[in-house]
Amino acid sequence: MFRREQSExxxxxxxxxxxxxxSTFEQILGMDDSDEDRDFSKGLVYxxxxxxxxxxxxxxxxxxxxxxxxxxxxxxxxxxxxxALGLTKLKDSCEKIQNxxxxxxxxxxxxxxxxxxxxxxxxxxxxxAKNQFGEAxxxxxxxxxxxxxxxx
Amino acid sequence: xxKRYRLRRLALIRLTECRMLENPTDENIVxxxxxxxxxxxxxxxxxxxxxxxxHFKHSNFASFVRQLNKYDFxxxxxxxxxxxxxQYGPGAWEFKHPDFKMNNKDALDNIRRKAPAARKPNQGPDxxxxxxxxxxxxxxxxxxxxxxxxQLQERYNELNIHHSMLLQELMGVQKTVVNHxxxxxxxxxxxxxxxxxxxxxxxxxxxFNQATTPSGGAVAGQSSQQPQIEEDVxxxxxxxxSKLLQETNADMLLNPRNLEHMNEISMRMNxxxxxxxxxxxxxxxxxxxxxxxxxxxxxGSSSSVRAGEIDTLVYPVGQTNGIDPMYSEHINxxxxxxxxxxxxxxxxxxxxxxxxxxxxxxxxxWIRQPQxxxxxxxxxxxxxxGKFLYAFNCxxxxxxxxxxxxxxxxxxxxxxxxxxxxxxxxLDGVSACHLVRQFDNTPIIAxxxxxxxxxxxxxxxxxxxxxxxxPFTKEGLFQxxxxxLHHLIKQPGQGIDPQLQPNLTPAGxxxxxxxxTPRPPHAHTHSLTxxxxxxxxxxxxxxxxxxxxxxxxxxxxxxxxxxxxTSSVTDDYMHHVPQQNPYAAQMAGNPPxxxxxxxxxxxxxxxxxxxPQQPGIQQQPPQGQHRRQxxxxxxxxxxxxxxxxxxxxxxxxxxxxx
Numbered sequence: 001m002f003r004r005e006q007s008e009x010x011x012x013x014x015x016x017x018x019x020x021x022x023s024t025f026e027q028i029l030g031m032d033d034s035d036e037d038r039d040f041s042k043g044l045v046y047x048x049x050x051x052x053x054x055x056x057x058x059x060x061x062x063x064x065x066x067x068x069x070x071x072x073x074x075x076x077x078x079x080x081x082x083x084a085l086g087l088t089k090l091k092d093s094c095e096k097i098q099n100x101x102x103x104x105x106x107x108x109x110x111x112x113x114x115x116x117x118x119x120x121x122x123x124x125x126x127x128x129a130k131n132q133f134g135e136a137x138x139x140x141x142x143x144x145x146x147x148x149x150x151x152x
Numbered sequence: 153x154x155k156r157y158r159l160r161r162l163a164l165i166r167l168t169e170c171r172m173l174e175n176p177t178d179e180n181i182v183x184x185x186x187x188x189x190x191x192x193x194x195x196x197x198x199x200x201x202x203x204x205x206x207h208f209k210h211s212n213f214a215s216f217v218r219q220l221n222k223y224d225f226x227x228x229x230x231x232x233x234x235x236x237x238x239q240y241g242p243g244a245w246e247f248k249h250p251d252f253k254m255n256n257k258d259a260l261d262n263i264r265r266k267a268p269a270a271r272k273p274n275q276g277p278d279x280x281x282x283x284x285x286x287x288x289x290x291x292x293x294x295x296x297x298x299x300x301x302x303q304l305q306e307r308y309n310e311l312n313i314h315h316s317m318l319l320q321e322l323m324g325v326q327k328t329v330v331n332h333x334x335x336x337x338x339x340x341x342x343x344x345x346x347x348x349x350x351x352x353x354x355x356x357x358x359x360f361n362q363a364t365t366p367s368g369g370a371v372a373g374q375s376s377q378q379p380q381i382e383e384d385v386x387x388x389x390x391x392x393x394s395k396l397l398q399e400t401n402a403d404m405l406l407n408p409r410n411l412e413h414m415n416e417i418s419m420r421m422n423x424x425x426x427x428x429x430x431x432x433x434x435x436x437x438x439x440x441x442x443x444x445x446x447x448x449x450x451x452g453s454s455s456s457v458r459a460g461e462i463d464t465l466v467y468p469v470g471q472t473n474g475i476d477p478m479y480s481e482h483i484n485x486x487x488x489x490x491x492x493x494x495x496x497x498x499x500x501x502x503x504x505x506x507x508x509x510x511x512x513x514x515x516x517x518w519i520r521q522p523q524x525x526x527x528x529x530x531x532x533x534x535x536x537x538g539k540f541l542y543a544f545n546c547x548x549x550x551x552x553x554x555x556x557x558x559x560x561x562x563x564x565x566x567x568x569x570x571x572x573x574x575x576x577x578x579l580d581g582v583s584a585c586h587l588v589r590q591f592d593n594t595p596i597i598a599x600x601x602x603x604x605x606x607x608x609x610x611x612x613x614x615x616x617x618x619x620x621x622x623p624f625t626k627e628g629l630f631q632x633x634x635x636x637l638h639h640l641i642k643q644p645g646q647g648i649d650p651q652l653q654p655n656l657t658p659a660g661x662x663x664x665x666x667x668x669t670p671r672p673p674h675a676h677t678h679s680l681t682x683x684x685x686x687x688x689x690x691x692x693x694x695x696x697x698x699x700x701x702x703x704x705x706x707x708x709x710x711x712x713x714x715x716x717x718t719s720s721v722t723d724d725y726m727h728h729v730p731q732q733n734p735y736a737a738q739m740a741g742n743p744p745x746x747x748x749x750x751x752x753x754x755x756x757x758x759x760x761x762x763x764p765q766q767p768g769i770q771q772q773p774p775q776g777q778h779r780r781q782x783x784x785x786x787x788x789x790x791x792x793x794x795x796x797x798x799x800x801x802x803x804x805x806x807x808x809x810x
Contacts, residue, residue, distance in 0.1 A: 027626055031539045040539060048532045076575055081532030083601065083623040 015143055019136050024086030042144050048081055049140075052090075052133050059097070059126050068118060071126075072101025078129075087136045093129035100125060178203055185246055188254030190228060193245040217245075223263055225249045340394055347390055515545040516634060517642040522568040526550040527557040527584070528599070529576040533622070537571060537599070540629050553577050554584025561588050569636050571620065574600040574611070582614045589615035595636040599624065 012022055012029070028041045055078045062070040075097030082090040099108035100122045103115075112118050181198045184191055193199045193213075200213040208216065217227070228246040240246060251259035524546045528534040534550055541548045549565065551557035553576040561567070570588070574581040585596045595617040600607070603621050611619060620632050634641065 024623065028536060030626075031536075031543065044532060044535050047535075051531060073575070073577075077530060080530040080573075080601070080622060084530075084533045084536050086623075 012143075014139075016135070016139050019087065019089055019132070019139055021086035021088045024084075028085060038144060045085065045140050045144065048085060049137055051081060052078060052137075056126070056130055056133070063119075063122065063126065066115075066119065068101040068103070068115075068122060070101070071122060072098045075099075075101060082133075082136075087132070090129055090132040090136055093125055093132055096125045097122060097129065184254045185240075185248075189252070190246050190248040191252070192240045193247075194240055194243075196243055196245065220247055223249070225252070340390070343390060516630070518545060518637075519640050519642055522546045522633070522637050522640050523566065524548050525557060525560065525565070525567040525570045525594075527552075527554065527570065527572045527576070527581065529553050529573060533573070533599075537624075537629070540626050541571075541633075543626070544630055544633055546633070554579030554581055554587075558584050558587045561592055561594070567594050568640060569633070570594055570596040571599050571632075572596050572616070574598055574602060574607075582611060582616070585611075585616050586614040597632055597636065 012026060015022060015025065028044060029035075029038070032038045032040050055074055059071055059074050062068075062074065075094045079091050079094035079098060082094055095108075096106040099106055100112070100118055102108070103112050103118055104110060105112050106121065106125070181195045181203060182191065182193045196213060200211055200216075204213070204216060205211045210216075225247045226249070228248050249263055251262040253259060524541050526534060526537050526541065526548055528537060528550065529552055538548045538550060549560065549567070551560055554572070555578045557570065557572065558579065561570075572581040572585060576584075579587075581598060581600070585598075588594070588596065596615065597618045597620050598608075598611045598616045599620045599622055600611075601622040603619060608619055617636065618632060620628060
């Protein structure tokens with residue numbers, strides 16, 4: 001995976017562009033008081049982490065219950081915030097979850113009559129989303145200089 | 153004991169049966185059943201032919217069976233047996249009566265013909281009770297249907313009233329717009345004369361400017377930045393503005409008639425119209441209208457009308473909670489307390505003393521701090537949106553979902569603008585908007601990533617004013633604020649019609665002209681910086697307000713997907729008044745001037761135009777592109793002349809028609 005381990009934490013250039021849309025993210029950073037004081041963006045991102053984690057947990061539970069409509073609404077929920085932070089890949093996966101949960105294909109264009117297919121795809125997409133979230137989380141924690149998180 | 157039965161003819165049957173059953177010679181034809189509690193006719197044919205005549209006056213098996221039935225004998229059916237056949241053979245008929253027993257002849261007394269009087273009570277459980285149940289059912293259904301019908305009727309009346317109110321509102325707005333146009337045209341006239349005067353003056357003072365050689369496109373574009381100084385060019389922005397005016401006028405002329413027509417129809421249909429007559433004098437497109445607010449509110453207070461108004465949520469998401477939010481009673485009886493105003497910011501960060509911001513607050517010059525309600529279930533989006541709004545010096549209140557938003561607004565909190573997520577738990581944004589519209593006209597902007605055209609038309613249908621696609625940018629948000637809160641932005645020079653300015657001042661025109669075509673979203677970025685830059689612009693004067701007024705003026709074009717209401721209205725009523733179309737085209741000049749056409753014309757005119765040699769021009773190279781756009785669409789000298797005539801004649805025609 002494309003990564004710039006060398007660049008120092010705290011610089012936007014250290015963020016992997018395939019994971020995070022820099023212009024969107026910079027807009028968030030632009031709302032901070034200063035480059036040194038990233039209270040706003042850091043608080044926002046970290047609350048997003050916990051939000052995403054609990055959403056994934058809910059997804060797992062609802063997947064067990066095969067409540068795919070609920071999965072769809074959870075996907076939509078996480079889509080909004082990941083899009084707002086510029087986490088493009090995660091956003092795309094969430095959108096897929098949203099569509100799959102309404103018994104359609106990933107794009108939402110076509111009906112998917114086979115529940116097993118929907119569930120199978122959902123399982124994979126949720127797994128993808130978790131991986132993408134992990135990726136984004138590591139990158140962002142590094143960006144915010146949270147060294148302790150690196151072994152996580 | 154047999155004699156008793158003789159008295160009654162039919163009782164004989166019992167007697168004779170007993171007798172005939174006990175006749176061993178006939179045993180293979182008719183006999184007691186195996187258990188002695190029934191009798192069996194083994195051979196139907198022989199029984200009818202030989203035995204029946206001995207005991208009855210007839211030899212008809214069917215009447216025998218009928219008479220048996222009258223005495224409450226019942227044929228024993230053998231459904232439960234595997235073969236489905238009687239144990240006495242395929243053709244056997246077995247009859248039973250509880251009191252007809254081989255060894256209990258006394259019980260025969262109890263065998264009586266079912267009396268006609270007794271029949272009814274007997275049938276009661278079967279025939280009488282069932283009908284009353286059915287009647288009950290039908291009655292309830294009838295009542296329910298009537299109620300539904302009544303509700304529909306009420307709803308229909310209400311919609312009728314709303315419809316005519318809307319029509320009147322629209323007509324009022326249109327008249328306002330038309331009046332604005334009058335003003336604009338007057339100002340145009342005046343400016344034309346000033347312009348002519350100035351050209352005459354400058355020709356005398358500064359004659360060499362006329363002889364300036366034609367320069368490249370860029371220079372020609374920049375030339376339009378200084379229209380007051382050059383003598384040939386100023387006609388072009390003026391000309392351009394005039395043409396734009398003319399075009400919009402042509403459209404305007406169509407619509408009032410359509411609406412008046414509609415209004416007439418609805419008035420005719422709706423005899424009990426309760427709305428006050430439109431008060432055009434008081435009307436202002438941005439102010440809350442007492443007339444329109446009164447009726448919906450009173451309608452909202454009568455719960456019978458509201459009940460069952462919407463049956464389903466537009467976006468049922470998540471678990472529905474116990475109460476149906478669509479019932480207005482519930483709105484009034486919300487279990488948790490309503491917020492008091494002024495609304496407290498939910499996150500202290502928004503309002504915190506963060507004066508030392510890297511991104512300094514961009515205050516567009518509010519008359520007072522706008523109150524914004526941010527309705528968003530996603531904490532991340534809520535924080536970002538709140539932060540942006542805070543940066544624009546707005547006071548923010550937030551609601552977690554549509555229900556909370558409706559409660560806040562119903563509870564008396566007044567906002568200048570509502571930013572509403574669409575998909576939310578408990579109550580989605582569209583439903584919430586629909587509810588709010590029953591009592592409030594605050595602009596509501598949908599914030600959503602669902603921006604397919606059918607989605608958007610649904611948002612408008614339910615009373616949303618605009619759509620802000622998600623994830624939104626700071627600029628997009630700012631643009632929305634400017635557009636919907638421009639009445640809160642300080643506007644120096646109130647006396648002059650502000651809409652003229654963008655066409656005339658050097659800084660303004662790029663926006664107004666670009667704005668009249670569907671503008672790419674990133675153009676908003678420019679208007680943001682633009683509004684800030686104008687402070688230092690030399691000719692700024694009254695043009696500070698241009699971004700706001702501009703966006704207001706062009707609002708229909710900026711929505712991705714034109715408001716379905718207006719489009720459907722014109723579509724419908726275009727058929728009623730087709731004869732007005734040619735007249736409109738005439739007004740706009742012939743051929744009817746489309747904007748692109750003018751651009752093509754103007755290209756030639758611009759290149760042939762003398763370029764100015766002003767030192768100040770190079771100061772604003774980044775805006776050159778926009779500037780050039782203007783000059784490209786500006787007509788040349790002769791076009792200006794002919795166009796002017798068109799304006800004047802058109803104007804006169806319009807005034808005559810009014």
